[in-house]
Amino acid sequence: MVLTDLRQGQKAVITNLAITNEVVKQRLLHMGMHEGEKVCVKCVMPFGGPVMVEVDGQYICLRRKEAACIGVR
Amino acid sequence: MSSYIALFGNPNTGKTSLFNNLTGSYEYVGNWSGVTVEKKVGILRQHGVPIVDLPGIYSLQPLSRDEGVATDFLLTEPCSAIVNIVDASQLRRNLHLTVQLLEFGKPLIVALNMVDVAEKRGVKVDAEKLSRCIGAPVVPVIARTGKGTKELVRAILSLSEQSGEREHVAIDYGQDVEAAVQKISEQLPDDLLASKRWLALQFLEGNERIHAYLQTYMDIAPLVAVRDEAQQALGRPLAEHIYDARDKWIVHAIETSTVIFQQKPLTLTEKIDAVVTNKYLGLPIFLTFMYIMFMLTFDWLGSPLADLLDQFFSGPLTEWLSKLLTLVGASPFIQALVLDGIVSGVGGVLVFVPQIFILFFFISLLEDSGYMARVAMVMDRFMEAIGLNGKAFIPMIIGFGCNVPGVMAARTIEQPKERLLTILLLPFMSCSARLPVYALFAGTFFAKNQAIVVFSLYVLGIVVALGLAKLFSSTLLKNESSIFVIELPPYRMPQALTLWRSTWDKGKGFVRKAGTFIFGGSVAIWLLTYVGPKGIGVSMDDSFLAVIGGVLAPILAPLGFGTWQAGASLITGFLAKEVVVSTMNIIYHAKDMDLLQGAITQHFTPLSALSFMVFVLLYIPCLATVATIRKEAGSRKWTLISIGCALTIAYTISFLIYEGGKLFGY
Known part of the structure; x- marks a missing residue:
């Protein structure tokens, strides 16, 4: 399953970050998005817009394209 | 040092x-x-x-x-x-x-x-x-x-x-990494400012900045070999390994020092976010916020305050000054310089201080509450469509205050292409210095719909900017992907003191500019109206300013304002856009806003006034912005493109509005 499969309010654990863009990946790592962390989808913007997630008390907004590369369980 | x-x-x-x-x-x-x-x-x-x-x-x-x-x-x-x-x-x-x-x-x-x-x-x-x-x-x-x-x-x-030795807490990164650190440290030159262990670790981690830095001092190839070797021995990326070692150490430090007595989510932030970043309400809420901001600035609160200030400047202040000047026996030349030059020029701009402070207050509110990052999120989908990302919207909002910090704020955008694009489109964000021009013209010709007219000008600026972004991102700058990741801070109740300071801080630049730049400019402009090719004390139409402005007049005629007065104020407006108003005050000998409004109704029609406002919105970034763009973009070519685009677009749109409007019989 990937992050975009989660509905608003659903929680999961990150299993892998298969993001190809190195800058995005580094940013997410710096902000605390690591394998094994709990993630919760807070809201999803319309028309394929970005998603807002919470990781370790931190709110992060990323695009759906990248969220689809984050495996969760 | x-x-x-x-x-x-x-x-x-x-x-x-x-x-x-x-x-x-x-x-x-x-x-x-x-x-x-x-x-x-x-x-x-x-x-x-x-x-x-x-x-x-x-x-x-x-x-x-x-x-x-x-x-x-x-x-x-x-x-x-x-x-x-x-x-x-x-x-x-x-x-x-x-x-x-x-x-x-x-x-x-x-x-x-x-x-x-x-x-x-x-x-x-x-x-x-x-x-x-x-x-x-x-x-x-x-x-x-x-x-x-x-x-x-x-x-x-x-x-x-x-300042002596400090007990070093060194994390042990394991045999392979420590051996690599050792090998790299031995090869580093001795005269570097930074510690060798630190440099070695940052290099191993893949810090490109350190890579480039070391390259200027030595041959980097042996270091790269050491790094590859260590990576091979580990069997996984070095950065990950180093991160994990640090994380383990950190988790231990936190476990020893921190008590979590209760896991509480950010309830307030969640509640606010449920509304303002709501799937359907997010964008309408942001637009409503902007609308209220404009109504307060131009209609409900700002205009009445500006009128009061104007009455004070044109009434009591001018009287006192003229009495004082007569009392000290000032020559008629000095009297004219002070009353027709400085009071008209500087006062004409200071009148708009209340409106500008209201605008700055709202921008500060956006910044201090935590809503700013949410705006970036709400706007991202839209910005993506034109080849930018939501983060670029933050410099644009700051640009509504002043373009210079807006251009600087573009530094946070990661991708060089998106950053350059954001810098290029910033001059189209209508800054507060353009506000006096709108307030004057919209107040004269569109008094009933002032806020709406001005709001449409701001929107026009945004539309032009985004159109240009789309054009550039699909032609000249198309070989780079757009990315967007942003941290959303928890909301904070803005404190009155911080808000005031933040508002004052932005506003004082405007006031200071009136005291220095516009003061000096007003004196210079007045002198240019006072002397002419035929001598001193000539009538306005024979002055140097008329000659200079007259050069532009025929070019501007198709836009509906082909007078030397308009030409002259547009030229001086390059220094700072509010100088357009100062110049008009001086040229039309207006002591207060009513007189000036009377004067401009004789030279403009509602249609040409609209065309003029559009031209002022778009025509050229001010001097300070041009200098900042040159520095931040680091390229003369792009600075010239920015100016060239602005002039072309301004001329075209104003032309279409005026000539189109005439066809429709306005």
Whole structure:
């Protein structure tokens, strides 16, 4: 399953970050998005817009394209 | 060269607030990541020690221009100690930077900020224990209120007095990495500012900035070989391995020093977000906010206040001044210079101070509450469609205040292409200096719909900017992908004092400009109207200004304002856009707004007034903005493109409006 499969309010654990863009990946790592962390989808913007997630008390907004590369369980 | 104390920390942890407390300065603060984009030097109050505030970073590996400023500081500037500000409610993430700074080897103090926020969220950090774990002093502070500043100053002073060896807490990265660190350290030259272990570790981690830095000193190939070898021995990426070793150490430090007595989510932030970032309501709410801002600025509150001020300037103030001048026996020349030149020119601009302050108040509110980053999120989908990202919207909003800080704020955008694009489209954001022009013309010709007319001008600026962005991103600059990741800070109740300071800070630039630039400009413009090719004291139409403006008049005629007066005010408007109004005041001999409005109704029709406002909105970035674009884009070519685009687009749109309007019979 990937992050975009989660509905608003659903929680999961990150299993892998298969993001190809190195800058995005580094940013997410710096902000605390690591394998094994709990993630919760807070809201999803319309028309394929970005998603807002919470990781370790931190709110992060990323695009759906990248969220689809984050495996969760 | 004096040695600095440097302030490091994650974005949005309160570095600048702390800096202001320590130095007594009023640098710009806000509640989103990337408020500070350039290093700022201050002096520690009463102790004369220079302190540097740096842009926020997550790690010493820079991903954007502003972050590069922080890493470069470590590499090139002497610093005697580091104050690392750490958000107590986000310890784990924050300590990753602390570890890297500890490895840098300079004396370090941790300023543990937001202990109050952390406690509200159910996290209590024992500063004593944390200090023992990380081997550096830890001082709890609350940067927003200034609590703990005294203790921090004391700790800083005692630290810089010792300035000797510090007990090093070195993380053991395991045999393979340590061996590689050893090998690299041996090859590094001795005359570098930074510690060898730190350089070696940053290099192994893949820090490109360090890579480039070492390359200027030595042949990098042997180091790369060492790195590849270590990676092979580990069987996994070095960066991951190093991160995990640090994380283990950090988790241990947190477990020993922190009590989590209650896991509480950010209820207030969640509740607000449920509304303002709602799938369907997000965009309408933002637009409503902007609409209220404009109505208050131009209609409900701003205009009545501006009228009051205008009455004061044209009435009592002018009377007093003219009496005073007669009393001291000033010559008619001086009297005319003061009353027709300075009072008209400077007063004509100062009248708009209330409106500009209201606008700045709203921008400050956006910045300080935490809504700014949400706006970026709400706008991202839209911005993506034109080849930009939501983050670019933040400089655009700042640009509504003044384009110069807007261009600077583009530094937080990671991709060079998106950053350049954002810089190029910023001059189309209608800054506050253009506001007096709209207020004057819209107030004269569209008094009933003033706010709507002005609102449409702002929208027009945005539409042109975005259209241009689309054009550039699909032609000249299409070979780079667009990315978007942003941290959303928790909401904070904006404090009255911070809001006022922030508003005043932006507004005082406008007032100061009126006192210096526009004052000088008014004198010069008046003199140009007073002397002409035929001598001194000529009638206005024979003056030098008329000659200069007259050159432009035929070119501007198809736009509906082919008079030398319009030409002259547009030329002077390049210095600063509000000078357009100053010049008109002087040219039309207007003592107050009513007289000026009367004068311009004789020279403009509603249609040509609209065309003129559009032209002023778009025609050219002001002098200060051009200089900033040149510096930030680092390219003369792009600066010229920016000016050229602006002139072409302004001329075309104004032409279409005027000639089109005439066809429809206006």
